[in-house]
Amino acid sequence: MLTSEVNRDAFFIDSLDKSNWKSYRFDEIAKNISERVDPNNTDLEVYVGLEHLDSNTIHIKRHGTPNDVNGQKLKFYKGDIIFGRRRAYLRKAGVAETDGFCSAHALVLRANPEIILPELFPFFMHSNSFMHKAIDISVGSLSPTINWGTLKLQEFLLPPKDIQVKLVTLFECLDSVRCGENKISELLKTYSIVKSKQLLLGEEYGAKIKHKNMQPIPSLWEVKPLHELFDKLSLRNKRNVSCNVLTISAKDGLVNQEEYFNKSVASKDLSNYFLLNEGDFAYNKSYSDGYPAGAIKRLKNYKQGVVSPLYICLKSKCSPYLTVFYEYLFESGFINQQILAVAKEGARNHGLLNVAIDDFLNIKVPVPDQATVLKILNELKKIDVANEKHKAHLENSQKLQNSLINKVF
Known part of the structure; x- marks a missing residue:
């Protein structure tokens, strides 16, 4: 459940007055970091490819190593955003938790704190306002890709700093709730796999x-x-x-x-x-x-x-x-x-x-004989129902967060 504070802040979004908001070019909002790295000649230990970025989340949960790749890559620093500029419709944009390097098919972006709070920037990146525009300016049919030269000219409406501070509090709280739910989901998934295998292998049915x-x-x-x-x-x-x-x-x-x-x-x-x-x-x-x-x-x-x-x-x-x-x-x-x-x-x-x-x-x-099969299926159905309920809850939490982000941007 969301706290009363989050509910109150969520309510204030519905009454936002955007008349004093300002429009900025994207190159005023963020800087494109284009520092190059040779994976065969670096002390950096973390490599992030597009395959390590999950859709619709600001968190990067996986990574590779320098041994996984060859060729020039892009360096990123802790706090930078790694944005998948190839196939932008996948909505991949995550916050780097450490220094490292990433695929050249990504953009490394760093918020300009004079214009947007760095804590708010990743949520802005996942707004429909940004993602839809990113998709629209992508070029190429087989693997549509965004060019920085085009992206930097796009304009976006942003709130003043006092509003941004409130938004960070709200979005970070919502994100914290989702992270907690995702941890529960992982535990439930692990339990489901173990329990399902026990049932399917007939753990309770003799020698x-x-x-x-x-x-x-x-x-x-x-x-x-x-x-x-x-x-x-x-x-x-x-x-x-x-x-x-x-x-x-x-x-x-x-x-x-x-x-x-x-x-x-x-x-x-x-x-x-x-x-x-x-x-x-x-x-x-x-x-x-x-x-x-x-x-x-x-x-x-x-x-x-x-x-x-x-x-x-x-x-x-x-x-x-x-x-x-x-x-x-x-x-x-x-x-x-x-x-x-x-x-x-x-x-x-x-x-x-x-x-x-x-x-x-x-x-x-x-x-197995039919009676045994029916017993096993009955237990597996219970596991499925529990997973579906939790999945629906996760989807509703994401919809709420997305809805509030899109009302702002």
Whole structure:
């Protein structure tokens, strides 16, 4: 809950009089720091790439090292803003917590304290007023990028210093609340992962047995290869039945490619793509953070769609309950060891694992009896409900903060 002080300050925003506010060019508001760094010849230990910046937050939670990169980079100092000038629609702008260097695809910006309080500057950077203008002036179609020469000429309306002081108090308090909620979210996520794996591995169901490249499961559970439980889908989109091109998002599952990337990266000819119907599964052999053996997702957000022929697609032959059980099992990474065991030696080409279809379909999974499956799903549902409630709470907190920032700027 927000304190009464925050509620009072939030109320004052609705009655702001902007008649005495002044408009400034961006190069009056902030300075572009263009000091260069050679990663192979520096004492700096922190590297921040665009991949380390999260959308819609002023905090930088991850970083790399000089060993991760080559080529000239940009130096930043503690308190500077690292702004992702490439694909500005991702809204990446974070405050540096230490000295370091960053990608040349970023801008290092330092607030001019004569015009804007440095504590207020990062919140201004995340306003629609700034971000929308940044998107509008970006150039290039495949990877739209902002040029400092254009950005520095843009004008923005800012409040006087006495108002800025109040805004800093309000926004920092809101941000503190969100940080606390995010910490709770991380703890809940950790608990959910651990508890879900315990349920899926049958921790409460008797003596365990170890199968090759599998975590121990109850000895009473059957084990079957995927081809006995799923049919391989090979129906192509020959008649252009669907133009809904899907991609796998680790967070959101199978999603529309154009909405996810903000552009289409699919072939113009979709006739060779696999056709999926709601409830079908797709395996993307591309590995990523949290998915060292690729990701298997179920189509849930659309009635139909098409995926790249590089995917392996499956249709369940199981009961609806067992199908949902496998959805959770795949997400838990249960079959990762088996996938990596059959991936061809040295075949990580452009981020793709070389997994043959027959090898994939021979991967083995547990088959609990229906009563056990229902009990497990019931407990997993409780975890999901708790996560969804907390997620909704987080989203509401972010919406409140964004709403107040956008009322100001």
